[in-house]
Amino acid sequence: MSLLEVSKLTHRYPSSSSELPALNEVSLAVDADTVTAIVGESGCGKTTLGRVLSGLVKPLAGQVLYDGRDIHQLPRTDWDAYRRNVQIAQQDPYSSLNPGLSVRETLRPGLLRHRIVPRHQVPSEILRLLELVGLDADPRFLRRFPHQLSGGQRQRLAIARAVSLRPQLIVADEPTSMLDVSIRVSVLDLMKRLRTEQGLAYVFISHDFGVVRYIATGGRIVVMFFGEVVEEGPAEEVIRRPQHPYSYLLLESIPVPDPRTARQRRSASVRAVEERVEQPPSATGCIFSNRCPFVEDACRVARPELTEVSPGHRAACLFPERVPQLPQGLQADVTG
Numbered sequence: 001m002s003l004l005e006v007s008k009l010t011h012r013y014p015s016s017s018s019e020l021p022a023l024n025e026v027s028l029a030v031d032a033d034t035v036t037a038i039v040g041e042s043g044c045g046k047t048t049l050g051r052v053l054s055g056l057v058k059p060l061a062g063q064v065l066y067d068g069r070d071i072h073q074l075p076r077t078d079w080d081a082y083r084r085n086v087q088i089a090q091q092d093p094y095s096s097l098n099p100g101l102s103v104r105e106t107l108r109p110g111l112l113r114h115r116i117v118p119r120h121q122v123p124s125e126i127l128r129l130l131e132l133v134g135l136d137a138d139p140r141f142l143r144r145f146p147h148q149l150s151g152g153q154r155q156r157l158a159i160a161r162a163v164s165l166r167p168q169l170i171v172a173d174e175p176t177s178m179l180d181v182s183i184r185v186s187v188l189d190l191m192k193r194l195r196t197e198q199g200l201a202y203v204f205i206s207h208d209f210g211v212v213r214y215i216a217t218g219g220r221i222v223v224m225f226f227g228e229v230v231e232e233g234p235a236e237e238v239i240r241r242p243q244h245p246y247s248y249l250l251l252e253s254i255p256v257p258d259p260r261t262a263r264q265r266r267s268a269s270v271r272a273v274e275e276r277v278e279q280p281p282s283a284t285g286c287i288f289s290n291r292c293p294f295v296e297d298a299c300r301v302a303r304p305e306l307t308e309v310s311p312g313h314r315a316a317c318l319f320p321e322r323v324p325q326l327p328q329g330l331q332a333d334v335t336g
């Protein structure tokens, strides 16, 4: 079931030096109770999309429909409910947490303002939330300030704050990219557990396909390139049989710990694309054609539409049959 229907979102920042919009006619559905992972390189519009979905940025054109209604047309009380129902967890919890507020004061105001529990139950609810996210539920910890917490503890606190309002959806924008690898996995595991226990949906934003495949099991993957969706579909299918060359190349470049495999993985096509990374996207043809290792003349003429390649799986490629299958070993690796 769709929680949000996103229709032809276009956004451009007035101060941007880029000719290209940050988002260009992005349409997709965000399902309830599941993960919709947005993946793509830096600058492709992931954060802008996340901010539009959470209502923090009003797009220049297009709509975000919630229960069939445009969120920017909602009456005040429904808008407040939407903002509570859709929480955001950001890349750098240090900048999103108020440095002057203790752990207790980070969690308390939201619980009171939105009357999540009766006033007298707020202290016990704070302790319950800390336990839920694996933080110390003791008085000394409650008095700590963000600068006295580790990176992992800060992100757990930011997650606790988001979950405290009992939202339907959390937009998680690169929530683990600033954490050490060992801590990263534990925070991802926490997010997975919370999702099933609390019946949450996530829009999970990342530039790292390795992280995306870890969190998006059973959900959907949306691949973006320069403000456009180039592929979207069920996570396992996008990973096993990518239908857009860009998705294929992102998957093929997932780093793996074994240096021998990592060497094998940097195939000729990945190296060729890396050499062309500075090329601006084509203005008229397929947006990926200037970097595509499988490009044909036709790709430089017109921009392909997102087209269904199998039920619920769409790709914007004129020649999806040219996208190779991932090598067997790598497939086993990326499907984990």
Ligand SMILES: Nc1ncnc2c1ncn2[C@@H]1O[C@H](COP(=O)(O)OP(=O)(O)OP(=O)(O)O)[C@@H](O)[C@H]1O
Pocket: 013, 014, 015, 016, 017, 018, 021, 022, 040, 041, 042, 043, 044, 045, 046, 047, 048, 049, 207
């Ligand atoms: N506040 C802003 N003012 C001007 N341009 C912006 C602003 N925020 C983003 N942009 C531009 O919009 C485009 C999309 O940026 P966005 O941050 O949404 O992408 P992203 O995929 O999340 O990248 P990153 O992972 O680096 O944050 C980029 O070209 C970026 O330079």
